[in-house]
Structures are given as structure tokens and as C-alpha cells.
Amino acid sequence: MLDIKFIRENKNIVQAGAKKKHVEIDIEKLITLDDERLKVLKEVEDLRAEVNRVSSGISRDQESSHKVQLIEEMRIVKEEIKEKEEKLKQIIEEWQKLMLQVPNVPDISVPDGETDAENQEVKVWGEIPKFDFTPKSHVELMLLHDMADFERGSKVAGFRGYFMKNDGARLEWALMRFVEDRFIDREGFTPMIVPSLLRRESFVGTGYLPQSEDDLYKTQDDTYLAGTAEVAMMGYYMNEVLDKKNLPLKFFCFSPCFRREAGSHGKDTKGIFRIHEFVKYEQVVLCEASHEESRRLHEELTANSEALLQELQLPYHVVVNCGGDLGLGQVKKYDIEAWMPSDNKYRETHSSSYFHDFQTRRLGIRYKDENGKLHFVHSLNNTALAMPRIMCQIVENYQQADGSIKIPEVLRKYMGGREFIK
RNA sequence: GGAUGGGUGGCGGAGUUGGUCUAACGCACUUGUCUUGAAAACAAGAGUGCCGCAAGGCACCGUGAGUUCGAAUCUCACCCCAUCCGCCA
Numbered sequence: 001m002l003d004i005k006f007i008r009e010n011k012n013i014v015q016a017g018a019k020k021k022h023v024e025i026d027i028e029k030l031i032t033l034d035d036e037r038l039k040v041l042k043e044v045e046d047l048r049a050e051v052n053r054v055s056s057g058i059s060r061d062q063e064s065s066h067k068v069q070l071i072e073e074m075r076i077v078k079e080e081i082k083e084k085e086e087k088l089k090q091i092i093e094e095w096q097k098l099m100l101q102v103p104n105v106p107d108i109s110v111p112d113g114e115t116d117a118e119n120q121e122v123k124v125w126g127e128i129p130k131f132d133f134t135p136k137s138h139v140e141l142m143l144l145h146d147m148a149d150f151e152r153g154s155k156v157a158g159f160r161g162y163f164m165k166n167d168g169a170r171l172e173w174a175l176m177r178f179v180e181d182r183f184i185d186r187e188g189f190t191p192m193i194v195p196s197l198l199r200r201e202s203f204v205g206t207g208y209l210p211q212s213e214d215d216l217y218k219t220q221d222d223t224y225l226a227g228t229a230e231v232a233m234m235g236y237y238m239n240e241v242l243d244k245k246n247l248p249l250k251f252f253c254f255s256p257c258f259r260r261e262a263g264s265h266g267k268d269t270k271g272i273f274r275i276h277e278f279v280k281y282e283q284v285v286l287c288e289a290s291h292e293e294s295r296r297l298h299e300e301l302t303a304n305s306e307a308l309l310q311e312l313q314l315p316y317h318v319v320v321n322c323g324g325d326l327g328l329g330q331v332k333k334y335d336i337e338a339w340m341p342s343d344n345k346y347r348e349t350h351s352s353s354y355f356h357d358f359q360t361r362r363l364g365i366r367y368k369d370e371n372g373k374l375h376f377v378h379s380l381n382n383t384a385l386a387m388p389r390i391m392c393q394i395v396e397n398y399q400q401a402d403g404s405i406k407i408p409e410v411l412r413k414y415m416g417g418r419e420f421i422k
Numbered sequence: 423g424g425a426u427g428g429g430u431g432g433c434g435g436a437g438u439u440g441g442u443c444u445a446a447c448g449c450a451c452u453u454g455u456c457u458u459g460a461a462a463a464c465a466a467g468a469g470u471g472c473c474g475c476a477a478g479g480c481a482c483c484g485u486g487a488g489u490u491c492g493a494a495u496c497u498c499a500c501c502c503c504a505u506c507c508g509c510c511a
Binding site for chain 1: 442451470472473481492501
């Protein structure tokens, strides 16, 4: 959510930002509605002031015809207030609905474009492997080594269901231990295991609701399953005032993730690239309200993830997402995509974004600066490692002519010191 | 799921026969005095949001409705927390 004052003072910027994100919204309409809101608000407040003034003049023990008359007059004013309040309530409802739809303004460095096809490559790392044989897909490789079971997966869990098995399970656990070791060594990150079954507020606060109702699983208790640890982690400090000297707060979070993948029924239907249930380690950061600080940390979070891919020796590139591929709250986003031989292209493994105060304004997360003034903190997040997706790229890039899979060196110590899966 | 007790400011904690209560008191905080400096002590100040150029006004004591001229205080619903019982990894 943006500040209505900011919207009023920068309506052209906000409107242009929405256009860049390919979001339909009429800012002029919102401002007209806001004028109406302010007008009626003033009327209500003036009437309430009158009632307060008169009421405080009426004392308990005073008994007179004058008192009776005043009470009668106030009864009438109260009727009027009730009417205006009802009107105000309706305006505010409409106003809030619109406010939740106003997207955050993308950074100037964000390229124009409508879909991920128009994202721009900003960095390439590693050598794309050349095979002198026809490389197998991760599905073929995993089945070959009995690392996963998709038939029984869908029998038991339905569409996109899967079991990880044998070296598949061990490789996933190895990756978990690897990423945990790296982040626990890293200064400043607080390790967190966060809930996935959450109440609605944090989804609205982070910007997933109300727009993406279809992408979330909802329970009969009106809670939702989160698709990322970001939602719970951001909810953690909801409606709290933080101490500036503790900023930035950095969290290394683990959670199960659930995504309905509504609207991508035809995409990536085989294997473990796109699944309904997985686990993910996520970096979440809260920092002071400074664009420079947000940018600095954004680069830092991105670099952290790149370092993991480099250690895993996976060729990847970084793209800056175009306006149309940004979420409602995101100011800027990098996707990191690792090379996927079976698709002959890079496929997303990480997503790194910053939001300024878009999320924290909705969540009410503030800090006091040295002058005692309150500000909304800035928020950022990036994947640390998502499993089992990353295994697609690992097994495919590390496959050998004989069908065996070389184990990345940094993972061997978690796999009994073995060099190959065969 | 059952029973009981609770939800007040950055924190702790008063206040419920409805009437200047944004709310005692303590801690933390800011400024000043003292001190070489700090601590301590003393003095003063300070809640948050919104409207307004300002003066000032309005709202906020878990959330939402309601009663009343007037609600932190009364009524109803809901949410959350604690403890005990039940169940359970």
C-alpha cells in the first residue's frame, strides 16, 4: 500500500508506474473518491465535536429544563451523525478496495515489458555444459536412479504429487544441510523456522491478497497455506515498533511451501520443477527507510544466492524483471535462473526483490529514528534455496554419458563422501 | 473439544456503582543542572493516527456492532492469550 498523500502529490508517477506494471487502475478516480472521503470526514468530525462540547457541559447532578432540552438536541444531532457515518463507511470501503489495488512504483532501472520474455539479462556466470550425448531430463535421470516416484506421487497426492526416494531424498537432505551451514556461518542472519498455515492478515500485508486468492490453499478454518516463508516472517513484527539500532534485521527462514499453481496447468507438468508442495529457505530483511539501503541489501541478498550456485558450480544468469513481471508491491526484482539442459535454457531458481515500505505500511511495522520520529521500515526478500526444484538443474548439469550423476563437490560430505549417483 | 481467567501506551502495571481518563505509578526515552567524562541524583518534557496554513478538532484502552446527551468502564458477537482437563507428534 502506498501513502494516500504520496499518491495525491505524485499521481502522474503512480499512474505511470501502474502502466509500467501493466496494472489497470484509475488514480484520478481514487483521488476524487478521497476528496469525498475528506469532505464527509470533516462533516462527521465537526458534528462529533459539537456533541462532545455540549456533553461535557452537562453534569451529572444538574437538573433543569435546560439540560433536558440539550439532551434532546443532541439526540437529533446524533441521528445526523449516524447518517453521515454510514455514508463515510461506504466511501471508506470503496476507498480501501482501490488503495489495495494501487501498485508500488517500479524503480527507473526496471525495463519496460509485459511478460517474463522481456526480462533483461544483467549477468552470466559459468559455462553451459556441452554433452557429446543426448542429455536426459531430470525426470528420466531421477527415474533411472529411483530417486523419485511420480506415479505413486500422483496416486497418493494427486496432480503434481511426488515422492523423493533413495539418493533423491538424500540429495535433498544434503542440500538442506549445505544451505544451513552456509547461512549459519554468515554473520547477521537469524535462523527461523516459520509457520506456513497462516491467518489472512499477513497475506494482505505482504501483498498476496486480495489479488491472488486463486493461488492459495484455504482451509475450513479460514486460514491459508503460504507459498513462501516471507509471509509469516513479515507477519512476525506486524504492528510493532522496532529499534533503529537493531536494523537491518536479517532472517534465514525455513518453511514448507504450498502453491496451487492456478493458471499454469499446462506448464511443467512432469517432474519436480513445478509442484504444489515443497520446502524453501528464504532470506528476509527489514531495514531502515532508505532507498540506498534497500538497494545495497538487494544486491547483497542476490549475491548470497549467487554464491551458493557458484559453490554448486551451476551455470546461471541473473535477469532484471520487466515492469509487467513485477508483483504489486515490488519495486525491483532479479530472478536468478540456472541452466536447464533439457529445456536448453535458464530456468528460475531464485527470486530477489525489494518493496520499500509497501508491505510494512500494510503490516504496521515501524521504527523510531534518533529524533523519535516513526517510519515504516523497508522490506526485502530473496530465495536462499528451494527444494527440490534446484535438483532439476543439479542432476541434469552433472549427468554423465553412462547415465550416472556426479555429485557436486560441496555436497559430497553430506552424501557419505560419494562422488557419483549410479 | 470442555472449564476458568485475561486482553490498557515502547515495556510493566493501575483504573469497571459510566461524566474533562490519553489514562495514575514504575521502567525505558529526550533535554537541562551537576561532573574532566560517564553513572547516579535532581528538574523539565514526551502516546499514535487522521483533518487543518494555523488556531484547533476528531479517533484510538483486542476487533466489530449496540445502549447512552456522554463508554476503557454497561450489553452482544468474534479474535487472541494464559492455566487446567481431554486428545496427540
